[in-house]
Amino acid sequence: MARTFEFHGGVLPPERKQRSLVPLRYAELPKRVVLRLDQHAGRPATATVAVGDTVKVGTPVAQRDGMISANIHASISGQVTHVDTHAITIDGDKTDTWQRLAPIDWRNALPDQLITRLEQSGVVGLGGAGFPTHIKARVSERQRIDTLVVNAAECEPYITADDLTLQHYAADVLEGAQLLASLCGAHHIMVGIEDNKPDAILALRQAMADSQLLTVTLSVIATRYPSGGERQLIKTLLNRDVPNQGLPADVGVLCHNPGTLLAALRSVRDGEPLVERLVTLTGDAITDPGNRWVRIGTPMAALLNEAGLNRAALHQLIQGGPMMGTPLPNLDGSVTKATNCLIAATIDELPPTPPESPCIRCGACEDVCPANLLPQQLHWYARASDDEKLASHRLFDCIECNACGYVCPSHIPLVDDYRSAKSRLRHQQLETAKAEHAKHRFEWRQARLAREQAQKQARRQARLSKQRSSQDADSPAASPQADLRSLRIAQTAAKAAVRKAEKNLARAAQQDPQQAHDDLETQLATAQENLQAAEARLAEARETSEPKETL
């Protein structure tokens, strides 16, 4: 077993995982699914079906829009009954007929083919953030990756989806890891798992006994929240510090959740798009807890009723874990690609937090902060909107794990404060960036208009002089040649601009999957249009000049 290292802080909340550690089952096929168009990080997808269309399981129903976005597929067979800008509703015909893509032998496939498949299949990170996997897989175009980390820590209380995934599909998960590791050029796979999952560890050991393409190391780490945070896990497994404004890729690491690896493998090997996922159903308000294979878009109410929901006892429904999850106002939602757990909690189980009292600066939060920040100082500055101090105390290094809020004796909702301060600051940045952007765009447009004017002038001049000279004799075609070269240069520059815009967007989106990056998407789209225009002009120029050259 590999040596492990320590990260700062951490807490030990009650695990409460035992309740959902029962054999895996398939949830009932839903009669109707509601597929939200914004169920992944980045931009919402655009619907490509209309009301009345007949779909099979796996039929694409929405197309990714922009670079950071993902395709969505029908998760049951039937008829589209409603489409709007937020969601697509499909009523099932109970036949469950599938439409699969052609299987690919990933060991002998080209990287581009695999990336296209991941993109087509709408595979996103299933750990909760929902970041498109094909973007992550393309990171090796820009940075060298040496290690692929399988993040099976699953440190949040209650959740057992990764645990069960590994218990049942350890070999497939490892094959998925091989697939994505070879795709990004990593030569080493590390599996990080907390020591509270003995069955999953056993299953992994057995699967690892089979010969593997790349070396796989299993690291059993101490159970301590938030050991499954990307930065914390990389620190624990590899003793590498991810730079605070950076990404794991900056230290040569990519992290993937076991569920994602399984989905990636299935999309490639079996041609199955992402239409179902494992969801942990737990909490004291349901009588039949456990992990289920659930079709994306299944209404939560139906799913919970099937698990024996006692509505009278239900106090709070949480999507995700109790530390970082989102409390849901009602049961009207549907399962998305990011839904890893639903906790139907009773009031005794997760009692409401007592009213907040003043901070007494006890420093308990500082002791547990895994990012080694000073949460109570951040709390003062966030409440006082002291932006400079927030920056110098590194508000943006906060990973919002809520360990500080968990230990706070004054019951201060610290992470809520940080989130609102972050979104306020982001908004400010966005506004300045927008103003800057608008200015640039205006200046650029002015320059372009002037340039076009000048070119037109020059062309007219040339035409006139040519008319005059053609009466004398045929002059050598020097100007088309020069034109061609400058067009080629323009095309190369446009290509570089597209690459740069892609890089910027990929970085920003991975650092902040929850945030909209519309400005960067716009920049990328503009760059792409410029490239297309440049290519069109080049092709045109070639056509016009070639006959002359052959003459």
Next chain:
Amino acid sequence: MRWVIIATLPGLATMTFFFGLGVISNVLLAAAFGLGFEALILRLRQRPLHPALNDASAVLTGVLLGASLPPASPWWLIGVGMLAAIVVAKQLYGGLGHNPFNPAMVGYALLLVSFPTYMTLWSSPQPLWPDALWSQITGSVSLEQIDSLSGATPLDAFKHKGDGLSASQFWASQPLPSGTLNAWQWIAIAWLAGGSLLLAKRIISWHIPASMLSSMLVIATLLYLFDPSHFASPLLHLLTGAAIFGAFFIATDPVSAATSQRGKLIYGAGIGVLVMLIRTWGGYPDAVAFAVLLMNLCVPLLDLYTIPRPAGAQPAADKERS
């Protein structure tokens, strides 16, 4: 905060055993004043009474100030002290969590400067039911009472022994009423027991008490080794004054102390150094209150310069590696 109050019980009980019920009446009176002033000010500030009174912080301030004053101090003395502590030092700055200075120590320091006579009236060990209890209610202490009561604390007596007398001569002259030294040492041990409870319950961290006591120990030992006939022994410094009480119950007040772990170490050490400086060369026999207040002043600076390195911060990481 309730646990802090519970942790004061061994110390209070031991003090009562040696100095009589005047200790308990001090504490009760101070706690009552504390609640009263807090309620009054909250009313004036138009804030809800319940949460603030219920957090027991005013009671704790009362307990700490009551334990610091000479047993059976006059009621008005306690009242003035609590007025300074709760109204001025705490509520005028915005209430719990906003006070830059330790409220109990502000009250104590004010009393020490304003009413030195009353503040040095530490009696010799007393029966459980002392005569002085009556004078607490009348609020006046007659001259003959002062004479009969005026035991000094061991640190006080040692400080004023005069330059001509060497330490061994001083102790040989039996300067204190019998049992005084013994009583103070037992009280210090009882406070240590309460402090250990706080540590065990993780209500306080070890940083401040450890750094404060060890800095005192180091300085006292150096001075003692340099000239044992003029400087008090390290044990006298640690066990007879307010050192233990201050280290576990006063300096650890989280509101007015430094917050980062490095900051806490510096803060505690600073208090230890100041206590030794004032005790040895200053005008007061004990100095925990002044030392704590002076270090309270440094807290914003300490907090600013001891921000820990966030995980993944680059420049510091490079330094660490090289």
